[in-house]
Amino acid sequence: MPLSYGQIKIWKTKKEKQQIHTPQWGVNDIIFKSKRKVNDPLKKEIYALVKGEGENTQKIPLFYNGNNEWVFRYSSAVEGVKTYVLTSELKEFEGKKGQITVTKNEKEGRHGGVVLHKDNPQHFFYEDGKHYFNMAFECDWLFALDYGKEDLPKTKHLLNVLEDYQFNQVVMNVYSYDVKWKKDPKLADFPEFEYGGREDIYPFLGSNSQPDFSTLNLEFFQHFDQVISEMHDKEIVSHLMIYVWNKMVNWPEMNSASDNLYYDYVIKRYQAFPNIIWDVSKEALLYGRATEEYINERIDRARNLDAYNRLISVHDFGFCKRNKEKVDFISMQNWQHTLYQNMLQARNDFKEKPVFNIEHGGYEESPFRVFPGAYINAEACLRRNYQCLFAGGYTTYYWQGASWNVVIHNPFEQPAHFKKPHFEYFKHMRTLFEHYNFENFVPLSHHNSSGFNLTNKKDGVVMMYTPKENQWIGVHKVLKKNFDYSKAQQQWFNTLTGEYSEKENYNTEPFDFWYERPWKGEADVILIISNLKSNSVN
Structure with missing residues (x-):
């Protein structure tokens, strides 16, 4: 299958010393081609030792890409x-040298990989220091939309939609096969939206039903390159779940040579993408397949191979609680009605790490009943x-029309009677919190x-989120204790429309129950008190 690398720049090595120019965070594939056939090429260990002035040496693994070619995939945050x-067990590659000049990034909106910040450890940041407001969207089957095609029309369309609505992360699987739960009978009339159960897609040779674990299906990963590349081009992070246990995948035995080959290959091939966050497995310990020891070993394995130190976590709150020193952020899955309290407790328990609720039981309804979970009403979700967010953590949005085996890649081009996702709610959310x-x-x-x-306290702003049924919200105590509010202003934010009320002087009556808040009974709102002077700095 011909491969279009999108914005990955390809370099063929013909001279002894290759001269390469690339901007910060640009992804480059430097190709080394063997003159002879190599047995078990996927098992060969080849590394590029990369050194910049005043920097530690990076030991970056190369990966085999078929046709006797090994790829040194490289990006850099540092100019x-x-x-x-190269250091290689293949003699013809041993000692190969090159030079890479990294220039300042000029791409608007590109800020590098997602990292942590020691001075603000409960939040995510980009490598250039800008805050990363983790606005995630689940789409497990993103890898499958255009599989077997030279171009990615469906993938590009969906990613364009997500970009337009300011989602900047997709929680996704490397591979999923199918779902075990009942499927909506209406799907039979819309096969173009069903991606579960396809036998032509598999990361190993053979198929999910008849696997050949002896080696990997390189065409699968060549296609996956294009997906991750398109996401990188749109500055959308891939929260990449390397395994999933409840999607009927025929995996090799844990710790087998085939299992290690697959896992290591994913780490080798995708670590150079700045838009990668690793997640060992979706619901890692929920189904009895994996052990805690195995997940710990997978984390160590990833860290040993990943020369870029991308963030890593595990979609299992119990594991994160018991192994907080092994993960970079705390992943939660919590459906309880006490969601806020549970998130708040986690934030208080893990003061040195961000808390990210990847799955909170809210799965907004779509034209098909895919997986209803606990909440399907759009406003409830x-x-x-x-x-x-108001517990100080991060969150993920699910739409039943795209999160699992059913993927409606063009929801706003569907007939009027199709239930459309309320992506606009989350665009308003991100816009609000980027501004404040x-x-x-x-x-x-x-x-x-x-x-x-x-x-x-730093910027002199207080927010109070209130459900639409609420008559009154008390903010006077927090102002009195923490701020000089003599010049304070207030306004309201409509979470459904993104509208703001007119700014006005703060209403100083602490128990004015008769003060009418706007949009009462129509939408959840946020009262924003600004122009405050802090008595102290956080």
Whole structure:
């Protein structure tokens, strides 16, 4: 299958010393071709030792890509001249050298990989220091949309939609086969939206039903390159779940040579993409297949191979709780009605790591009943996302029409009677918190009153989230204790429309129950008190 690498730049090595120029965070494939056939090429260990002035040496693994070609995939967050030399068990590659000049990034909206910040450890940041507001969308079967095609029309369309609505992360699987739960009979009339059970897609040779674990299906990964590349081009992070146990995948035995080959290959092939976050497995310990020891070994394995130190976690809150030193952030899955309290407790328990609720039981309804979970009403799902945020954590949005085996890649081009996703709710959410610097807010839950509090002493802003049924929200105590509010202003934010009310002077009556808040009974709203002077700095 012909391969289009998108924005990956391809370099063929013909000279002894290759001269390469690339911008920061650009992805480059430097190809080394063997003159002879090599037995078991996927098992050969070849590394590029990369060194820049004043930098530690990176030991970056090459991966085999078929046709006697090995790929040195490289990106850099640091400008300057780098030199590399290969160390290889194949003699013809041993000692091969090259030079890479990394120039300043000029691409608008590109900020590098997602990292942690020691001075603000409960939030995500980009490598250039900008806060990363983790606005995630689940799409497990993204890999399958255009499989077998030279171009990616469906994938590109869906990613364009997600980009337009400001989602900047997709929670996804490397591979899933099918779902075990009952499928909506209406799907039979819309086979173009069904991606489960396809026998022509498999990361090993053979098929999911008749696997050949002796080696990998390189065409699968060549296609996957294009998907990750398109995401990188749109600055959308791939939260990549390397395994999934409940999607009927025929995996090789744990710790077998085939299992290790697959896992190591994923780490080798995708670590150079700045838009990668690793997740060992979806619901890692929920189905009895994997052990805690195995997941720990997989984390160590990834860290030993990943020369870029991409963030890694495990979609299992129990594992993260028991092994907090092994993960970079705490992953949660919580459907309980006490979601806010549970998120708040996790934030208080893990003061040195971000908390990310990947699955909170809210799966907004679509034209097909795919997996209803606990909540399907769009406003109820939105409210649960805001509860995660107002507890100081991060969150994920699910739409039943795209999160699992059913993927409607062009929902807004469907007939009027099709239920459309409310992506706009989340665009409003991200716009709000990008403007008001989410990374500077702290949930002061003792000041919640009848809503939910976030307080930003650094910027002088207090937010109070209140459900649409709420008559009154008390904010006076938090202001009196923490701020000089003599010049404070207030306005309201409509979570459904993104509208703001007019700014006005803060209403100083602490118990004015007769003060009418806008959009009462119509939408959940956020009261924003700004122009505050802090008595102290967080």
